[in-house]
Amino acid sequence: MSGKPKLHYFNGRGRMEQIRWLLAAAGVEFEESFLEKKDDLTKLQKDGSLLFQQVPMVEIDGMKMVQTRAIANYIATKYNLYGKDLKERALIDMYVEGIFDLNELFMNYEIQPADKKEQHFANMMDKATNRYFPAFEKVLKDHGQDFLVGNQLSRADVQLLDIILMAEEFKPGILAKFPLLQSFKTRICNIPTIKKFLQPGSQRKPPTPEEDIPKVMEIFF
Numbered sequence: 001m002s003g004k005p006k007l008h009y010f011n012g013r014g015r016m017e018q019i020r021w022l023l024a025a026a027g028v029e030f031e032e033s034f035l036e037k038k039d040d041l042t043k044l045q046k047d048g049s050l051l052f053q054q055v056p057m058v059e060i061d062g063m064k065m066v067q068t069r070a071i072a073n074y075i076a077t078k079y080n081l082y083g084k085d086l087k088e089r090a091l092i093d094m095y096v097e098g099i100f101d102l103n104e105l106f107m108n109y110e111i112q113p114a115d116k117k118e119q120h121f122a123n124m125m126d127k128a129t130n131r132y133f134p135a136f137e138k139v140l141k142d143h144g145q146d147f148l149v150g151n152q153l154s155r156a157d158v159q160l161l162d163i164i165l166m167a168e169e170f171k172p173g174i175l176a177k178f179p180l181l182q183s184f185k186t187r188i189c190n191i192p193t194i195k196k197f198l199q200p201g202s203q204r205k206p207p208t209p210e211e212d213i214p215k216v217m218e219i220f221f
């Protein structure tokens, strides 16, 4: 065994992307095993690798971890991205749960049927612009610091950057009304491990191409 965490998922963002981001931000190299067809999932289910028969699954430190949040919590704790005390952790949890909620909307957009896409898109853009981004702009404004919590990099910064970049793919000017999020984005993008993850050829995933959606549906739904 190489000792590197091994990520089991399809070759796309979905629920795994935030885990990839956390590992990358922590400077941890990881391997990936991609599910290409339903059989690949069935095989993992049959060999007992998936506690709840679902992926993401990450082999790490002798464990086969499932449940996205549990995996992310473990990585964030292990690599010191989870605050320095209970109260910082509480704030980080609040911010990250908001980010997960927005991420869920973004993730589900790709798999919406054609007749629901427009309405889903309007709703997720409305939520990003009028609910989540104003909240994070306010957090930065109220404490005037460079990072969301405790004036040092945490998983909340990493996970927020991921969602900001995704939102900009959907709507390039989405940060226009959020000057502090714009400077936050620049700052976090310049952290060396993150800068590296943003380079072409990294393990960061692009949006799932339209023509691959049926394959994803076949594997999971």
Ligand code: IBG
Pocket (backbone or CB within 6 Å): 014, 015, 053, 054, 055, 056, 066, 067, 068, 069, 107, 108, 111, 216, 220
């Ligand atoms: N609570 C679990 C977690 O957070 O890890 C949910 C995991 C989950 O839904 N896994 C899906 C799965 O394994 C893949 S992500 N399904 C097989 C099964 O038998 O349940 C699927 C997904 C995508 C995009 I891709 C949007 C929403 C879900």
